[in-house]
Amino acid sequence: MTPTLRISGLGKNYGNLRALDGIDLEVAPGEVIAVVGPSGCGKSTLLRCLNGLEAITDGTVELDGVVITGPGTHWTEIRQRVGMVFQSYELFPHLNVMDNLLLGPRLVQRRERDEAAKEAMGLLERVGLAEKARSLPRELSGGQKQRVAIVRALMMHPELLLLDEITASLDPEIVREVLDVVLELAADGMTMLIVTHEMPFARAIADRVVLMDAGRIIEIAPPEKFFTAPETERAQAFLKTFEFDSVRHRKN
Numbered sequence: 001m002t003p004t005l006r007i008s009g010l011g012k013n014y015g016n017l018r019a020l021d022g023i024d025l026e027v028a029p030g031e032v033i034a035v036v037g038p039s040g041c042g043k044s045t046l047l048r049c050l051n052g053l054e055a056i057t058d059g060t061v062e063l064d065g066v067v068i069t070g071p072g073t074h075w076t077e078i079r080q081r082v083g084m085v086f087q088s089y090e091l092f093p094h095l096n097v098m099d100n101l102l103l104g105p106r107l108v109q110r111r112e113r114d115e116a117a118k119e120a121m122g123l124l125e126r127v128g129l130a131e132k133a134r135s136l137p138r139e140l141s142g143g144q145k146q147r148v149a150i151v152r153a154l155m156m157h158p159e160l161l162l163l164d165e166i167t168a169s170l171d172p173e174i175v176r177e178v179l180d181v182v183l184e185l186a187a188d189g190m191t192m193l194i195v196t197h198e199m200p201f202a203r204a205i206a207d208r209v210v211l212m213d214a215g216r217i218i219e220i221a222p223p224e225k226f227f228t229a230p231e232t233e234r235a236q237a238f239l240k241t242f243e244f245d246s247v248r249h250r251k252n
């Protein structure tokens with residue numbers, strides 16, 4: 001079966017900085033990959049290279065067996081197939097929720113307003129936000145805004161969804177409402193690359209976990225293996241950063 005995504009020898013330089021260095025990864029249809037690693041290791045750059053937000057330096061990216069990183073790529077077309085959700089929502093502040101959701105389908109895909117609005121309403125219902133269709137983004141909580149941003153990506157019917165730390169700016173108690181939506185997408189068979197610092201979530205949702213460090217992939221493993229018996233010392237050290245030894249403060 002042709003992988004949805006095939007990344008081969010992908011490299012990205014920012015001046016002298018080698019942000020990505022020889023990334024190889026295949027993602028099968030319906031597969032969910034959690035990308036983890038220390039801050040600055042290149043996770044976000046990797047996602048951004050996959051939908052043309054960054055020009056790559058070397059290597060290739062194939063979508064459904066077709067190279068999309070060569071010259072002449074129509075990124076507007078590719079971005080409909082490769083959706084992305086960002087930490088910072090990126091909703092238009094002056095448009096209400098429904099108009100934010102209709103912008104891409106109307107302008108890029110030339111879809112009929114009524115038909116697209118019906119789909120948007122159905123998706124809003126699924127994420128529990130039907131009553132917010134006429135609200136402006138500033139009238140929503142962070143968790144609600146992020147659920148709208150996910151719906152906006154789904155409106156384009158992407159075959160691959162890239163999620164870049166989508167809960168990183170949310171309060172802990174509302175992280176769950178966003179992650180539940182993503183868990184449902186995974187159960188529905190959506191192919192996803194998810195950059196996250198939420199390790200229990202990565203463990204629950206991923207078919208495979210990818211650990212990056214300094215622009216390279218260090219380890220790829222199924223979650224049970226990665227979180228209980230990681231092979232590399234780097235993975236062991238990374239996972240240790242999520243542990244806390246209990247500290248007793250004693251008054252002497």
Ligand code: ADP
Nearest residue numbers: 014017019037038039040041042043044045046
């Ligand atoms: P992560 O998402 O893992 O935190 P990033 O992909 O954001 O890491 O960054 C990888 C490296 O590339 C970091 O050293 C970062 O400082 C650098 N970097 C990211 N974006 C740019 C940019 N636009 N210009 C220069 N350096 C960048």
